[in-house]
Amino acid sequence: MAKPKVFIDGEAGTTGLQIRARLKNRTDLELLSIDPARRKDEAERKRLLNEADVAILCLHDELSKAAVTMLENPHTRVLDASSAHRVAEGWVYGFPELTPEQPQRIREARFVANPGCYPTGVIALLRPLVDAGLLPPTFPISVHAISGYSGGGRQLIEAMEGRGEHRLAGDYRAYGLELAHKHIPEMTLYARLERPPIFTPAVARFRQGMLDFIPLHLWALPKKTTGAELHEALAERYAGQRFIRVMPLETYGAHHPVLDPQALNGTNLLELFVFENPKQEQALLVARFDNLGKGASGAAVQNLDIMLGLEGPHTYEYPGD
Numbered sequence: 001m002a003k004p005k006v007f008i009d010g011e012a013g014t015t016g017l018q019i020r021a022r023l024k025n026r027t028d029l030e031l032l033s034i035d036p037a038r039r040k041d042e043a044e045r046k047r048l049l050n051e052a053d054v055a056i057l058c059l060h061d062e063l064s065k066a067a068v069t070m071l072e073n074p075h076t077r078v079l080d081a082s083s084a085h086r087v088a089e090g091w092v093y094g095f096p097e098l099t100p101e102q103p104q105r106i107r108e109a110r111f112v113a114n115p116g117c118y119p120t121g122v123i124a125l126l127r128p129l130v131d132a133g134l135l136p137p138t139f140p141i142s143v144h145a146i147s148g149y150s151g152g153g154r155q156l157i158e159a160m161e162g163r164g165e166h167r168l169a170g171d172y173r174a175y176g177l178e179l180a181h182k183h184i185p186e187m188t189l190y191a192r193l194e195r196p197p198i199f200t201p202a203v204a205r206f207r208q209g210m211l212d213f214i215p216l217h218l219w220a221l222p223k224k225t226t227g228a229e230l231h232e233a234l235a236e237r238y239a240g241q242r243f244i245r246v247m248p249l250e251t252y253g254a255h256h257p258v259l260d261p262q263a264l265n266g267t268n269l270l271e272l273f274v275f276e277n278p279k280q281e282q283a284l285l286v287a288r289f290d291n292l293g294k295g296a297s298g299a300a301v302q303n304l305d306i307m308l309g310l311e312g313p314h315t316y317e318y319p320g321d
């Protein structure tokens, strides 16, 4: 049987390069590569997009939308890493762990939207709690997050790593302060919240890695809820999942945990934590992952494998497995 053909449009960018690196030793699919001199040549991109069984778009939003309009072959399927289609009609959200049915929906979809980095952790933490009735969809949610600078793509990488006047000042930059970051609609929809969370991201001077923080005032919930119940709902939802680990519950007084956002770099893993201070009736949910792993390129390879029915032990050994 012919091997499925995969074309990465934007293969020289931050996300594209990491997908290529993850696919380079695969023998079960054929990578269609564009001549580097022609990587922005529309006619050549169009030819490859239509030759592919799956086109992975690693382009900025407007270019992704335009790439979809270049498809003439009805058999080419699309996996879009940009934020252009994540809440769009006709697209399946590429978070396989969202519900038990999601892998099958991804397997059958023609158009799959790869999740945004920040929303990956936020949705993973909140969705099981809303589904279990522990968090009402109307509960006020705030999310703070910190990202490595590769999350901003080539331009931010160059600005953070640049020298002299080209170097961006400061090692920690809070942003999204207009409270309208582009990931908010995606978080709201797939976490099943009725109102958008307050989302305040920050980027710091390390290349890769991410932490999402969601503080919860448990006393403000309509019914008494403990950290153990939140933890149990997460553990139950993700039992047996290859890439999501629910870490042991951390209750105040046990020890003084510290989280390094870079600890999962190079993997497709996502770790979920529940910290609790029962006396104060407070909990803190935290997700840790590689923004370019489960937050982008690792997730894209996971989705690609599901789309093509290639998941299994014969495929790529994910580091950290």
Ligand SMILES: NC(=O)C1=CN([C@@H]2O[C@H](COP(=O)(O)OP(=O)(O)OC[C@H]3O[C@@H](n4cnc5c(N)ncnc54)[C@H](OP(=O)(O)O)[C@@H]3O)[C@@H](O)[C@H]2O)C=CC1
Pocket (backbone or CB within 6 Å): 009, 010, 011, 012, 013, 014, 015, 016, 039, 040, 041, 057, 058, 059, 060, 061, 063, 081, 082, 083, 115, 116, 117, 150, 151, 152, 153, 154, 155, 291, 292, 295, 296
């Ligand atoms: N970085 C991350 O952590 C994440 C990124 N994403 C999303 O993935 C997508 C890609 O982002 P990222 O990899 O970070 O961005 P980059 O800027 O690093 O990469 C984008 C690539 O697209 C290329 N490009 C620009 N114009 C064209 C064109 N006309 N035709 C073909 N290629 C073109 C760029 O080339 P050149 O540099 O020469 O202009 C670059 O290689 C974005 O939508 C982003 O939002 C999603 C999740 C996480």
Ligand SMILES: CC(=O)N[C@@H](CCC(=O)OP(=O)(O)O)C(=O)O
Pocket (backbone or CB within 6 Å): 081, 082, 083, 115, 116, 117, 118, 147, 148, 149, 150, 151, 152, 153, 156, 183, 201, 202, 203
């Ligand atoms: C540090 C940084 O700038 N991060 C990016 C998000 C990266 C990401 O998830 O990309 P999408 O654009 O595909 O959603 C930002 O906040 O816009």
